[in-house]
Amino acid sequence: MRVVVLGAGYAGIVVAGRLEDTLPEDVDLVVVDEHDYHLVQHELHRVIRRPGLADDVRVPLRDIFDRARVQQGRVSEVDQNDCVVEFADGRSLEYDVAAVCLGAETAYYGLPGVEEHSFPVKRLADAEAIRARFEGVLESGGTAVVGGAGLSGVQTAGELAAFARDADAGDSVDVVLLEQADRVAPSFPPKFQEAVREELLLENVDVRTGVTVTSATGDAVETADGSVPSDLFVWTGGIQGPDALGGERPSVRADLTADDHTVVVGDAARVVDAEGSAVPASAQTAVREARVAAANVASLVADRRDGDVRPRQRYTFESPGWLVSVGDGAVAQIGPSVVRGTAAKAAKVGVGVGYLANTGGVEDAVGLLREELGLGGRERDENAGGQAGPR
Numbered sequence: 001m002r003v004v005v006l007g008a009g010y011a012g013i014v015v016a017g018r019l020e021d022t023l024p025e026d027v028d029l030v031v032v033d034e035h036d037y038h039l040v041q042h043e044l045h046r047v048i049r050r051p052g053l054a055d056d057v058r059v060p061l062r063d064i065f066d067r068a069r070v071q072q073g074r075v076s077e078v079d080q081n082d083c084v085v086e087f088a089d090g091r092s093l094e095y096d097v098a099a100v101c102l103g104a105e106t107a108y109y110g111l112p113g114v115e116e117h118s119f120p121v122k123r124l125a126d127a128e129a130i131r132a133r134f135e136g137v138l139e140s141g142g143t144a145v146v147g148g149a150g151l152s153g154v155q156t157a158g159e160l161a162a163f164a165r166d167a168d169a170g171d172s173v174d175v176v177l178l179e180q181a182d183r184v185a186p187s188f189p190p191k192f193q194e195a196v197r198e199e200l201l202l203e204n205v206d207v208r209t210g211v212t213v214t215s216a217t218g219d220a221v222e223t224a225d226g227s228v229p230s231d232l233f234v235w236t237g238g239i240q241g242p243d244a245l246g247g248e249r250p251s252v253r254a255d256l257t258a259d260d261h262t263v264v265v266g267d268a269a270r271v272v273d274a275e276g277s278a279v280p281a282s283a284q285t286a287v288r289e290a291r292v293a294a295a296n297v298a299s300l301v302a303d304r305r306d307g308d309v310r311p312r313q314r315y316t317f318e319s320p321g322w323l324v325s326v327g328d329g330a331v332a333q334i335g336p337s338v339v340r341g342t343a344a345k346a347a348k349v350g351v352g353v354g355y356l357a358n359t360g361g362v363e364d365a366v367g368l369l370r371e372e373l374g375l376g377g378r379e380r381d382e383n384a385g386g387q388a389g390p391r
Contacts, residue, residue, distance in 0.1 A: 001305060003026050003297060004085060004095040005068070006075055006244075007317045008033035008061055009041065010283045011266030012101035014290035015297065024305070029067060029324035030093070032085065034074040036061055039124065042283050044157040045325075047127035048134070049163040054124055055147060075102060080262050097261050097300045104239035104249065104267035104281065110135040112215040118147065118235035121156055133232045134160060141172035142231030145221045147213050149179035150187065151282075151324050152234035154196055160234075162327030171276045176206045176228060178221070180237075183209055185324070187280055192322055192333040195340055213237065234358055242268055254314035261300060265293040274314040289315050289387040348383040 003023060005016040008031055011238055018030045023029055040057040047054050061070045061108040077086040078100060106120040119130045146157040157177040164173040177200065179186065182195045184200065184207060200207050215222040215359065221230045241249040245268065254274040256263045266286035270278040277287055292315040302308040321334035323344070330344035 001301065002094065003027055003029050003097045003098045003099070003301060004093065005029070005099045005101060005133060006085065007101035007103055007242075007266075007268070008035070008038050008064075008070075008267065009101060009103045009286070011103075011268075011286040011293070012099070013064055014036055014102060014287050015099045015294045015310065016065060016068050017263060018291065018294035019297060020065065022294070022299060027301060029069065030071055030095075030153050031061065032071050032073060032075060033095070034072065034209070036070065036072050038064060041122075042286075044121060044127055045152070045159045047124060048131045048156070048159050049166070051128070051131065054127075058124065060180075075242075077085045078244050081261060083168055083261060094263075096304060097297055098263070099327060100245070100258075100262060100264045100268055101266050101286075101290070101293075102242035102244055102268045104321045106241055106246070107238035107240035108235070109238065111213060114147070114213065114216045114235055114237075116209040117216040117218055117230075121152055121234060128367060130156075130160075130232070130234060134163065137173055137231045138164060138167045138169045141169070143174045143176060143229050144232040144234070145176045145178060146220065146228040146234045146236065147178050148235065148237035149177050149181075149184040149207070149209070151185060153177060153179075153234075153324075154200065155182060155235055155325055156236060157205045158200060158203050158329070160232075160325035161200075161205045165327075167205070168346075174206060175204070176208060178213060178223065178228070179207075180211045180212045181209060188322055189333060190337075191338045192331065193339045195331045196324060196326065199340060200333055202329060203327040212223065239267060254316070255312040256289060256294075256315060257282060257296060257300075257312065260290045261304070261375055262294045263293045263296055263300075265289050271315065271317075277317060279315075279317045283318065284319065290305040320391055355389045 004011050021028055037058045037060050043057045074088040076088045083095050109114040120126050134144060144160050146153050157175055161175040164170050185193045185196045197207060203217055212224045213221055214224055216233055221233055222229045240247045248271045250258055250264055251270045252258055252264050253272055256265055258264050266289060267281040273279050292313045295313045299310040299312055302310060323332045331343035332339050
């Protein structure tokens with residue numbers, strides 16, 4: 001019998017890690033990902049300003065798993081009827097039970113020119129491409145536009161503004177953040193939203209809410225209210241399902257099962273929890289869903305192998321709080337309390353370091369801690385790659 005975990009993002013590594021401990025030894029456990037590393041997605045924006053951090057946010061899969069067999073390849077299709085994974089290079093892989101943890105892709109909603117003229121923030125190559133374009137803006141002056149003020153857009157805009165300040169280009173470079181809703185971080189509590197907006201303004205980000213992007217060209221972002229000049233356009237305005245699922249995010253109930261041999265976890269799915277509430281797409285949600293998904297995969301395996309029908313666990317969304325970095329600052333909401341400054345930054349770093357340590361990236365965790373808290377002692381040259389100006 002073979003169990004496949006498709007995707008080694010947040011959900012995938014948690015599901016696979018738990019299955020290593022719970023599946024019978026004769027079950028073939030395979031983790032499939034297009035890369036041979038796990039990407040710490042919530043820190044990706046930092047690579048734009050600090051390219052040396054690329055090694056810290058990339059944890060080799062061989063350092064994470066003990067039992068699971070890793071198969072590298074880009075999944076092009078998941079045939080749930082025949083239980084076959086198709087790869088972009090023509091290979092295929094049969095399975096008995098699958099955990100689909102492929103994450104989400106950037107949605108462009110058919111807006112003319114937006115996909116063609118913008119950069120997403122999904123992969124290391126995206127961060128590197130944004131940095132390369134922004135270095136040109138730093139040299140000659142101009143405007144960087146970020147479309148979408150969810151957490152990814154907030155962090156990217158803050159990082160670009162801090163990059164410009166570090167390069168002594170704050171007077172010649174503008175960073176504009178556009179959001180269709182009337183508040184930044186529109187899916188989050190009001191007190192958190194207000195604190196995030198204040199941090200963005202402190203970083204000298206031009207925040208424009210209630211603005212709808214309609215199209216883009218090579219030198220401007222068009223909105224319902226007029227044209228915004230753009231020398232760099234980063235789009236974080238929405239998500240859609242992975243290409244392997246036809247761009248769809250299938251709806252699953254609280255047990256995360258799509259059928260009797262498939263679970264869909266994390267951003268790849270639209271999840272309705274045990275209380276009937278829609279679950280927001282986020283890293284912390286994916287990790288918590290993955291614990292339920294792993295238990296239910298083990299149940300599906302027991303049912304198919306031995307006819308051992310077990311009750312399936314159900315996921316209920318509960319968030320201990322929210323964290324977001326904004327340039328050199330941060331905002332944290334823990335329960336009803338919202339904090340900024342040093343306390344929020346320490347909380348953000350603590351979560352990142354703890355996460356890396358738990359995935360096996362202990363050395364990477366130490367590097368991240370030193371970088372964020374300014375402890376020094378890093379052997380790499382963080383200015384490698386042509387970073388403009390002092391850090």
